[in-house]
Amino acid sequence: MFKAVLIEKDDAGYRATLADVDDARLPEGDVTVHIAYSTLNYKDGLAITGKGPVVRKFPMVPGIDFVGMVEASSNAAYKAGDTVVLNGWGVGEGHWGGLAQKARVNAEWLVPLPAAFSPKQAMAIGTAGYTAMLCVMRLERLGVKPDQGEILVTGANGGVGSVAVSLLAKLGYRVVASTGRPNEVDYLKSLGAVEIVDRAQFSTPGKPLTKERWAGAVDTVGSHTIANVCAGMKYRGVVAACGLAQGMDFPATVAPFILRGVTLAGVDSVYCPREERIEAWQRLARDLDPAHLDLISHEVGLADVIRLAGELLGGQVRGRLIVNVDH
Structure with a gap:
């Protein structure tokens, strides 16, 4: 039993x-x-x-x-x-x-x-941390480099977001963390975030395009949040999308993609090929503090x-x- x-x-x-x-x-x-x-x-x-x-x-x-x-x-x-x-x-x-x-x-x-990693550390990482590593690998493979500008992480207090902030910061990226919990500023900065922004600026309907700011992003939220993230991407910026905490909908326009060449890259951790899983865990052993x-x-x-x-x-x-x- x-x-x-x-x-x-x-x-x-x-x-x-x-x-x-x-x-x-x-x-x-x-x-x-x-x-x-x-x-x-x-x-x-x-x-x-x-x-x-x-x-x-x-x-x-x-x-x-x-x-x-x-x-x-x-x-x-x-x-x-x-x-x-x-x-x-x-x-x-x-x-x-x-x-x-x-x-x-x-x-x-x-x-x-x-x-x-010890077994306990492996589950401190878990599927969330492994997914965060897959997002970072996708940004890298699509050419996003630390010297190109800020990387936004939405849902930064969650499991995927927390590990993504830590990984990106250690790899030399300038990380901006989005959260709805202002009391967690010190926590996110301790992981390496250089700036904390209120998730409210992303969570309601916005414009098709806004001022270019983000070179890359890891989005764990979906819905209006990811639409607004795409609208604020720099030319040829990349969004790695892996979550739907706000919703499965994508209330956006094609403007960021056809006018700025933005890439929206889906990241699936469930059926990811075994070779990439092994690489992700090896990278976590190397790149996660x-x-x-x-x-x-x-x-x-x-x-x-x-x-x-x-x-x-x-x-x-x-x-x-x-x-x-x-x-």
């Missing part, structure tokens, strides 16, 4: 509970992992509360990422005792995920944990997850929530 957050939907309604689950109920897969830590992400919050159509079959164990030790493997790529990390691949949506003490998954979904991991995360127990899911969706959580599945 192992403990897990279990989401069920039946005639009695939609509910998430902390349950004792028999090992025999684990889904198919060639690697069984004893989980050490998971995290609570925005998508997990939607799944647990039922406020978004995340879960595709029931019952479901949420949790889009985890780190742990291989308990058993029928795949030659891994052996018992290996430490592995998983991000995405539909776990927590269509396949039981990481908010549990055990998981059984396909070997190709796993990545060896870089030696630079490990001292920032304590700043951007704090540990909670598996028993706290259901309560915290609503707070996360309400924007009341800073940075990353590491879930110790044994508490």
